Amino acid sequence: MNDHDKREFMSELNLAFEAARQPLPSPQVLRLFFDRLAPYPLPMVLTAIGRHIDTSEFAPTPASILKHLPKMSDGRPEPDEAWAIAIRSADERETVVWTQEIAEAWAIASPVFDGDEIGARMAFKAAYARIVDRNRGANLPPQWVVSQGFDAQRRIEVVEQAVRAGRLQLTHAQAVVPLLTGESDPVPTVDVEANLARLKAIVARVGRAQARASAEKSARAREDAEHTAELKRETARRVAGYQAEVWA
Structure with missing residues (x-):
């Protein structure tokens, strides 16, 4: 409003x-x-x-x-989803798009991950809940960032998925694109311009889909409001009719 x-x-x-x-x-x-x-x-x-x-x-x-x-929703993953995102970073080849809160909780839990995955998961979830509560109390929105792995092709795939999910803006994706020809590719094989164009197309499609969903949601809300108003008018007419009969 x-x-x-x-x-x-x-x-x-x-x-x-x-x-x-x-x-x-x-x-x-x-x-x-x-x-x-x-x-x-x-x-x-x-x-x-x-x-x-x-x-x-x-x-x-x-x-x-x-x-x-x-x-x-404020866009923050629930603890179980956050854990599933965090453990991907255990593979140095993997690119991970996560929030700074997930990264902070992972830094606390990762030292025990290799020897005790269950203990690491419990430590992560406790730390993540504490960090999220702290930031929500301070009215801080989640900040999605990219932790880049060695596999250049996976960087492309992960960044595209993050853009589709609305977790990564095109400006952030553009910062990653020049690095897509990483050390794992001895010969540059990635078409940077093509990937950037593809990311722009994804962002445009996501924006149109979100606009349609928002319009449909507003239309349904208006219909509900109109229906409620009509019910109230009908109730008022019935009450008025009843009062007229009583006082006739």
């Missing part, structure tokens, strides 16, 4: 408080509502408030509305 959405957001939130027969909270608390829900599109937030009205007898809180919204 943005500042232009505040009026419609406040109107729906006011309706939720009226339905619970509670007054609106202070301006400071209302700002807290908006700040916590701002990462989501307005139609999704309106739908979530409507679902709260339908399922709860109490006035809403930011947490109660967030329960009806999809959990937003």
